Amino acid sequence: MTIERIQGTDGIRGIVRLADDCSGSDPISVFLQEAVLTEEFFELYTYAYCQELLEADFASANDLAVIGWDPRDMSGSFNHSAIRGIRKAGLTAVVVDILPTPAISLYQLHVGAACAFVLTASHNPADQNGIKIFIGHSNLKLFPEDDKRLTQRCLSLNFQNLRSAPLIGELRNDHAAARKLFIEFMADPQNHWLNKDSLAGAKIIVDAANGAFSHIIEDLLDCESADYIFTNCDPARGINVRSGVADLEGVSSISSDEIEKGLFSGYETLEKMLVSGRQQKEKLINNSVQVLGFVFDGDGDRCFLLSYDPFQDCVLVVGGDAQAFFQAKLLQQNYCWNQGPLFVNTVESDLEARRAVQQIGFETMQCAVGDKWILWQACFYDWQAKLEFYLNKIATSEFRIFQDHVRTRLEQMVQSTKFDALSATTTFMSLEKWVSNNIGDELVNSAYESRMPAAE
Helix, strand or coil: CCCCCCCECCEEEEEECCHHHCCCCCHHHHHHHHCEECHHHHHHHHHHHHHHHHHCCCCCCCCEEEEEECCCCCCCHHHHHHHHHHHHHCCEEEEEEECCHHHHHHHHHHHCCCEEEEECCCCCCCCEEEEEEEECCCCCECCHHHHHHHHHHHHHCCHHHHHCCCCCCCEEECHHHHHHHHHHHHHCHHHCCCCHHHHCCCEEEEECCCCCCCCCHHHHCCCCCCEEEEECCCHHHCCCCCCCCHHHCCCCEEEHHHHHHCCCCCCHHHHHHHHHHHHCHHHHHCCCCCEEEEEECCCCCCEEEEEEECCCCEEEEECHHHHHHHHHHHHHHHEECCCCCEEEEECCCCHHHHHHHHHCCCEEEEECCCHHHHHHHHHHHHHHHHHHHHHHHCCCHHHHHHHHHHHHHHHHHHHHCCCCHHHHHHHHHHHHHHHHHHCCHHHHHHHHHHCCCEEC
16 A cells, blocks of 8 residues: 555644554554554654755754644653654754744744744644644645655654664753743734733633643733633643633534533533623623633644623634634724735635625635645745835846746646645745845845734
8 A cells, every 4th residue: 555645634643652562663664553653753753854854955954943842741752752853863953842832833933943843732632642843934834745755754764773873963942932932922912912901801711721821821911901710721630631622613602501511511611601701790791891711722723712691691612713803803903904905714614704804805715724724825925925025126137037937936836736835935935045145134124024014
């Protein structure tokens, strides 16, 4: 049987077990025969991808590879093995420890790393783990074509040789710096949509899913603007266990009966929502207070919004599509654009969300399932905006020829649907490299500033 790709929609994930507890002789055979990821697989996988970046001249020896994780690997066996893979390949492993996925990818961009590895199985049960990869500079995730190349490289590697390979790359711990960067980034009003005035007097229950947000969420939220209650912030209780977004997927409302003695009995966050809502019922009816919930997943890259309904005595669940509409409306109120802004969602998104944003003036586009495709659209349109800016500023024939070449490369990728995140990133980088080398960094910085929407 020909194996083309071992990854799923977002990296690779599955049940984990130590190699000594498996019957296979190497991590690939264990995965293929037993559907289990071992700590040896984690070492093989990070090594293979770092080797790919080196061989493609995207990275050089001792370049940085950021690595962080959610708290599900209590023993550290899988985390440490993944670090060994990076170092054996010859890159410097920059460990940021337990942080949400957005914080890890942000730090990768901040330090100019060649890539970032996030060890997580997201909202999956605690007995699973996995690996997400972000490519440096563009922050894209791997596309199917990238997955296929990485799969073939993993299949061809001899783990016996890798097991005895020396640790060539360096090791450094940047947890404090990465944590500080994320907190400061989220404190900037342009990077969040929590309005102090609208939250004044609100009761907000925050569910960290016993995951990556557990030890940082209190420092991220302004506890003076609202009355926050933090739940499921103890990884020892088990990530995603009776917590987080996993069991709320596809649910629009949860009745009091379901919370007190039904399917959602034992969900601390929902129980607190119910108690707080009933205590504030009269004020809620008069719209003088709010009882809300913020519920994250295990690695912190997804959040659902909860709201207590005093008329039905139930908890309403607001998923990503509805929240995206709210964010679009907020952006529309606070910023103005030279042309209609673009709203991107996936083919599985709620059609009503698409209609709603169209009605408030957004252009819409649907992409394939997975946030990697939304990231791609963001990068692609960002690149196009930069290109148009440079074309208005640079009149040389050399630049015209160069931009025609790179534009053709990207358009061919889009038309053929052979998306290759590594090649696309290299193409994105080539534009700014040309401008920097031939015109100067000042114009590159101006291009960035020109793409920021103007605040009203």
